[in-house]
Amino acid sequence: MKLYYAPGACSLAGRISLHEAGLDAEFERVDIKTKFTEHGYDYNAINPRGYVPMLVLDDGNGVTENTAVLAWIADVAPKLGAGGPLGRTRLIEMLSWLSTELHIAFKPFWHDASDAEKAAAGEAVSQRLDLLADNIREFYLFGPHFTVADAYLFAMLRWAKAFEVRIPIELLAWFERVAERETVRRALAEEGLS
Numbered sequence: 001m002k003l004y005y006a007p008g009a010c011s012l013a014g015r016i017s018l019h020e021a022g023l024d025a026e027f028e029r030v031d032i033k034t035k036f037t038e039h040g041y042d043y044n045a046i047n048p049r050g051y052v053p054m055l056v057l058d059d060g061n062g063v064t065e066n067t068a069v070l071a072w073i074a075d076v077a078p079k080l081g082a083g084g085p086l087g088r089t090r091l092i093e094m095l096s097w098l099s100t101e102l103h104i105a106f107k108p109f110w111h112d113a114s115d116a117e118k119a120a121a122g123e124a125v126s127q128r129l130d131l132l133a134d135n136i137r138e139f140y141l142f143g144p145h146f147t148v149a150d151a152y153l154f155a156m157l158r159w160a161k162a163f164e165v166r167i168p169i170e171l172l173a174w175f176e177r178v179a180e181r182e183t184v185r186r187a188l189a190e191e192g193l194s
């Protein structure tokens with residue numbers, strides 16, 4: 001299978017999760033400005049939405065949208081999902097919230113937004129992170145074990161740090177824990193990040 005990614009983008013969550021799942025994959029870098037891949041292919045022709053991530057499965061099926069990519073990985077490797085009878089529902093609930101509430105709140109940082117708009121975006125991100133801080137009751141978002149939702153949140157907390165957004169203390173401690181995982185260190189190194 002192959003993951004289309006951009007260094008440090010939300011696709012980092014898929015790379016971390018594939019490593020956590022022990023799944024072999026190829027990784028093809030996409031320049032999200034020019035929309036060309038590192039091998040010179042027109043990414044818009046591969047994924048007309050133009051976004052990373054896209055995961056192409058071994059049977060050729062392409063999966064887009066981070067929520068779907070991460071849910072697929074958790075289906076294949078249930079240890080990366082939330083446990084219990086409502087586990088899958090809770091995981092989708094969290095991934096959807098991360099995508100449609102938290103991820104989207106960062107958008108002004110990448111566009112030609114004014115300083116005031118960026119300040120407002122930073123506040124919106126912080127308010128959402130405050131809501132999440134209550135979830136970190138044990139080690140990770142769903143308790144003692146790491147899930148694909150933690151991988152997604154990790155990718156976004158890297159952005160929050162880079163944009164100097166206020167991060168609640170519980171999440172700072174969580175970030176340090178996640179950053180020490182061998183799979184996370186490997187994923188960061190593979191994308192040329194520290």
Ligand SMILES: N[C@@H](CCC(=O)N[C@@H](CS)C(=O)NCC(=O)O)C(=O)O
Pocket residue numbers: 006009010011032050051052053064065066067099
């Ligand atoms: N709805 C998509 C959004 C993914 C997304 O925003 N990807 C960003 C990188 S984190 C991207 O590819 N941006 C390229 C662009 O805006 O043209 C998803 O949830 O997977």
